[in-house]
Amino acid sequence: MDSIDLEVLKAADSWLDAGHACELVTVVQTWGSSPRPVGAMMVLREDGLVIGSVSGGCIEDDLMARVRNTGRKQETPELLTYGISAEEAFRFGLPCGGTIKLVIEPLSGKSRIKQLLAHVMHHNLVMRQLDLVSGAVRLAPAQAGAVLDLTLSVLTTIHGPRxxxxxxxxxxxxxxxxxxxxxxxxxxxxxxxxxxxxxxxxxxxxxxxxxxxxxxxxxxxxxxxxxxxxxxxxxxxxxxxxxxxxxxxxxxxxxxxxxxxxxxxxxxxxxxxxxxxxxxxxxxxxxxxxxxxxxxxxxxxxxxxxxxxxxxxxxxxxxxxxxxKDEIELPLWSPAGREVVPTQLN
CATH class of the missing domain: 3.40.50.720 (NAD(P)-binding Rossmann-like Domain)
Structure with missing residues (x-):
């Protein structure tokens, strides 16, 4: 059984090899309640096929509709925020006015997905640094306990068994x-x-x-x-x-x-x-x-x-x-002082 992150990377690598256009979507910040944690990922193909999850359904539906209706227009990573207004929060299923910020990264050979997947398959913990301006990617060993980090120009994500x-x-x-x-x-x-x-x-x-x-x-x-x-x-x-x-x-x-x-x-x-x-x-x-x-x-x-x-x-x-089990096996006593054997619970 693969982890969700590994399923996403395998799908991205397979789709790129097959010549599909696809995007890697990563949760980078959340405010209030959110269905998926920071670091959650999904990969979205140009025909709307998706592997992984960033919200549990509603935001995925919106992203898929956007790809189907307008195609892929971005050549470099972009930041996208859902749930700023109460109307959006309700529409996208973000409870209690939650807000979620995503990085949407068009994938290509320079994304280094195949190299990242190879490291993860060998159980290595890897740091992936994405330049938000150029889309260039750098891979390096990660330290145990390292977490996602977002600056104005770089997204750092951690991959592999934590x-x-x-x-x-x-x-x-x-x-x-x-x-x-x-x-x-x-x-x-x-x-x-x-x-x-x-x-x-x-x-x-x-x-x-x-x-x-x-x-x-x-x-x-x-x-x-x-x-x-x-x-x-x-x-x-x-x-x-x-x-x-x-x-x-x-x-x-x-x-x-x-x-x-x-x-x-x-x-x-x-x-x-x-x-x-x-x-x-x-x-x-x-x-x-x-x-x-x-x-x-x-x-x-x-x-x-x-x-x-x-x-x-x-x-x-x-x-x-x-x-x-101690509680289940304690004898029960009737008002008359008789011991009653309790029913075994499963």
Whole structure:
């Protein structure tokens, strides 16, 4: 599963190769509420075909109509603002009087889309600087945490995976997790020293590294944009890796397992050189409680928790798997003092 940005770049590259005229549209500023964040992109072909999104529908419709009715008149980038008036905000579906500013860039060979796509496909984080006067483009390595920047003459955008996810174990759940995480702009690394699991791996674009997980955690130099998820159920593989990850700056460290197994894991980890604060960082059982049963559902549950944490959302404790199941399994008592077994919730 490609991220939205990667889909846009692939479409732009394909259309240019086929001789189509197309434009790259980027959200560069927003005020008030806006459906899509700064940095969102879409590519628009001369016949009105579009890949990506900058508003969720209404602005795309207007841009497509403009291309169909008037053709491409701009040869250099232009700035376009929607939603200044209350009438426009209502027309284009911008809630609460929101305003959105776009850069519309006619694409050509000098846009360097093919080179940018090659870097992103190799999981490189790239800075693209667009000269708003001439349309010339410069590419350079980007630093982790870099963000879009707009000046009077230059638009700087960041492309490539903004986050890293290390998955320990290459089982079926890991395959679903890797697929969805790739679409969420993670650079996914899967580690499993067990040959039988590596041979069964089937996720395109995500390879399995043959290494001991704790060694790989140290090698990757975990930073605040990295998450670690242990999925093997094997203490020999998970525990040492979790220990090293908990000592790092990783924004999320978690392990799959029941409440009982996670309690036992915490007891084992106490024997290592970890502080109470470091142990408190361990998530387990991982994920948000959504009644997940299948590997695909569990992967969604895990990534929902990662998304909330990386977005700085404080989740209530009752949304965790452990708390939700504790509450579900508490016995209920009738007014007569009889215990009533609660219905299992999914």
């Amino acid at each position: 986050w890293r996810l290390l998955i320990i174990g290459a089982g079926q759940l890991s395959q679903f997790l890797a697929q969805i995480a790739t679409g969420l702009d993670y650079q996914v690394v899967v580690c499993d020293p067990r040959e039988e699991y590596r041979l069964a791996w089937q996720v395109a674009g995500v390879d399995v590294i043959h290494a001991m997980p704790d060694d790989l955690v140290l090698e990757m130099k975990m930073d605040s944009r990295t998450a670690v998820v242990a999925l093997t159920h094997d203490p020999k593989l998970d525990d040492l890796a979790l220990m090293e990850a908990l000592k790092s700056e990783a924004f999320y460290v978690g392990a799959i397992g029941s409440r009982i197994n996670n309690a036992r894991r915490r007891e084992r980890l106490k024997e290592f050189d970890l502080s109470d604060a470091q142990l408190q960082r361990l998530h387990g059982p991982i994920g948000l409680y959504i009644g997940s049963k299948t590997p695909a559902e569990i992967a969604i549950s895990i990534l929902a928790e990662l998304t909330a944490i990386r977005n700085g959302v404080a989740l209530p404790d009752k949304m965790s798997v452990a708390s939700a």
